[in-house]
Amino acid sequence: MYAFGYHRPGSVADAVKLLADHPDAKLLAGGQTFIPTLKQRLAQPSDVIDLGGIAELRGIRAEGDNLVIGAMVKHGEVMRDATVKSMIPALADMAGVIGDTQVRNRGTLGGSISNNDPAADYPGAVVGLGATVITDRRQIAGEDFFTGLFETALEEGEIVTAVSFPKPVAAAYEKFRNPASRYAMVGVFVAKTAGGVRVAVTGAGPCVFRLPEFEQALSTNFAADAIQHLNVDASGLNADIHASAEYRAHLIKVVAKRALAKIR
């Protein structure tokens, strides 16, 4: 680690001000990605602003048909929370397959989506459910939030405060783990929502994406059979020592079918 200044503001407003005052500052949430990055000297922020002291970033609440989860809510909380389990059980399932117990007890929703690791699970749920990302200054549709590899729509100094997930009719998440990292090599979130069927794929490409052909086929029949005849194009998918693009394309269908099979 390089030396940096440390701040622990008590409100989002104070955090925003600190960010404005220190242009080379970085936010710290659960630290599961950021701390290792610092330790490996891959980042050299002038200041670190710890969001851990901000009460308004915590909490899970139902707002009508929406489930609003604070940016600093940990994966473990989402996995165990009764409101999440009753409104969107698929989201609790998704949180439960992130990393391991230690990671789930530190890593946060805000940190995960702001980092936008192509292999992260949350982007699948945010896009798959058609959720809205709420920041200190605006609301961003989930689909517009994830813009590319480790890229988001967040502006300089903008802070994610919560995500609002609309309650779907039915939804499920299935993940094929990278054998080494256990992140998603392919993760598919399927949801039948008020606005139609959504299929979001994470892990397979440089950034989460939807599969319109699958969505269309599933609109008339929301079951694994409906996509049996479809194939996924491998072009543009990730390739690494664990899986080629072709294999990932194949897995997307296998995993999508498994997700659909979970919906009774």
Added chain:
Amino acid sequence: MATNGIGSSVKRKEDLRFITGSGRYTDDIQLPHQAYACFVRSPHAHATIGSIDRSAAEAMPGVLGVFTGEDVAADGLGGLICGWMVKSKDGSPMKAGPHPILAHGKVRYVGDHVAVVVAETLQQARDAAEAVIVDYGVLPAAVDVAKTHDSGIEIHTDIPNNLVYDWEIGDKAATDAAFANAKHVTRVELINNRLVPNAMEPRAALGHYDAGMDAYTLYTTSQNPHVARLVISAFVGIAPEHKLTVIAPDVGGGFGSKIFIYAEECVCLWASKKVRRPVKWTADRTEAFLSDAHGRDHVSVAEMAMDENGQFLALRVNTKANMGAYLSTFSSCIPTYLYATLLAGQYKTPAIYCDVQAYYTNTAPVDAYRGAGRPEATYLLETLVEECAKDMQLDPAEIRRRNFIPKDAFPYQTPVALQYDTGDYEPCLDKALELADYAGFPERRRQSEAKGKLRGIGFSAYIEACGIAPSAVIGSLGAGVGLWESAKVRFSHTGKVQVLTGTHSHGQGHETTFAQLVASKLGVAYEDVDVIHGDTSKTTVGMGTYGSRSLAVGGEALVKACDKVIAKGKKIAAHLLEASEQDIVFQDGNFSVAGTDRSKSIGEIVFAALVPHNYPPGLEPGMEETAYYDPANFTYPSGVYICELEVDPDSGVVEIQKFTAVDDFGNVINPMIVEGQVHGGLAQGIGQALLENAVYDESGQLISASYMDYTMPRADDLPSFVVHTTAGTACTHNSLGVKGCGEAGAIGSPPAVMNAVADAIGTRISMPATPEKVWRALQKTQLAQAAE
């Protein structure tokens, strides 16, 4: 006493401190005024070093010194050595390039140690290391062992084709003749994947030069501190041996990777004298991936000649072994004397020939890793045997049974130098078949098929050679050291015992096993025995721990020391009991006059020896006995492993359903520790078969240099093992009848897994059997079937 003696599963003494975090590892040791080292490492696989500009680094806060290969050369230090001279077919010695402790003129792999910064704090050392400017002239890299010969790349000056040696063993003419007359020949081409050892504790070193005493102390993560002392003094030349203490305190796993003498520990010791401060270095995980010696990395072709009944007539093998960029301490003997000599396996194959070409590449050095050569031999042979069974349409158990060395053929001289003293292979096979419920496999396969899964079963019948010896023989084969072991048993006034051993425990549980042994032999309380190891200033000279040698060699030395205690005790007892020495018998801790009830306990005898008021005239006081033991032969554990697994054809995922391991380890001191050793070995072997792979790209960058990409086996990757140790065949040349169990699991398991995968999917793939590889193989067979 009996409850803690030989044969009982005593809980491990050392675990209390390990589990409660009170272990004392190298990095836990803090010396006053300690400074920190950070190494500048090569980002290139192959490059010339032009100038090194250290001025900026030297000017940075806290920096005590920046040293490079030029300083090493200026101080006249020697380099790291490879301690086993292997000769090529033509009699010429192997070609070993220099291995300086800081690179001189050239770097040869990513992670090569170029310079060191010593500073007041670790952060300052790191900061300054980033400011050292090295002018690299990047050269093309040779990475793949199969291509290095013709790459046109010269890694070491005057070593043509990067060929270290071209070695052979066995009777080529007889083998070729048997092939000419064979009814059938089965052939396989195999890659044995490169592995990173990944001990939980990374390597660390703390060097301390004491100017007042003109003495050196090195705390280091070593499996053999005396060998480290020898190499550092006699070859690197940093300190004279009598002025150097090497201490390997608690060591958190080695698996071979901490046998070797590495640059970093030498540099810390040397730099300590230069800056007149203790100098500490602890590898981070990335450094461990890049610079710990790796394991395996062979490319082989193997052929078996058979008669019409599947009897093996001859085995012919060619292997190309990747040695990495430098020859690590014992690297040369791994793909030769610890590999090809094992190719007879459990079979009476009459003729065997193997030649091995060892190559330099621009990768991390490769050396012994759990099993060291023997897993490579077993993987090759047991894969080939399973393919032979398939070709001859024989049951894999049956073809093995037909070719086993019969029980009455021991001692058995193999065609590849080794002589097995004892063994009996069929009982292990029978037990494994029973425990694995082999008879029920077809039904289980049907059940899997009904669920849309492919089920497979695979065998492996391994042989291991442990406790490499005798010294005279290995010396004649090129070893630079003797492989005896030493032990000392020292009593104090109160009858407590200190056992000093030259072996080193880094997870094996010697503090328990050796205490059990001494308690049994001398009839003292198990709790009264303390085992001391890992400090050259305390223990007798020793050769350390590797190759499953600690009990078979070190334990036997301990028995010999106990025998000396008993012999001396008899003299004292005869005096005290006014009997003749010949009439004294020793049993269960008592010296008694045969046929009488007159006796003295060992405590009384020891007290008499240390307070010799009434004592045999002329006899030395004290009770402290040392013994050295040089075994007559290796020991030969063996076993049969059966793996049963399911493949999901949709995703290619392999799931092990059952793993049965039946081993003959000879006599066993602590069955629980033995079972634990087998479990760990199985985890590593299954890891190699399904998960682990060290991958370099074409430019020589290690792509799998973190746990994000290097797949370590986790608990949920493994089934609950069925482990059974047979009554076995006791080793004939040590009094304990023990063989060694540390590596068996890692040796026997990879072929069992891969044979099961092949059985499930109907074709053979290379390790690791990743989901994608399995899926692709299935795609291919489906396409082929569709085309038919």
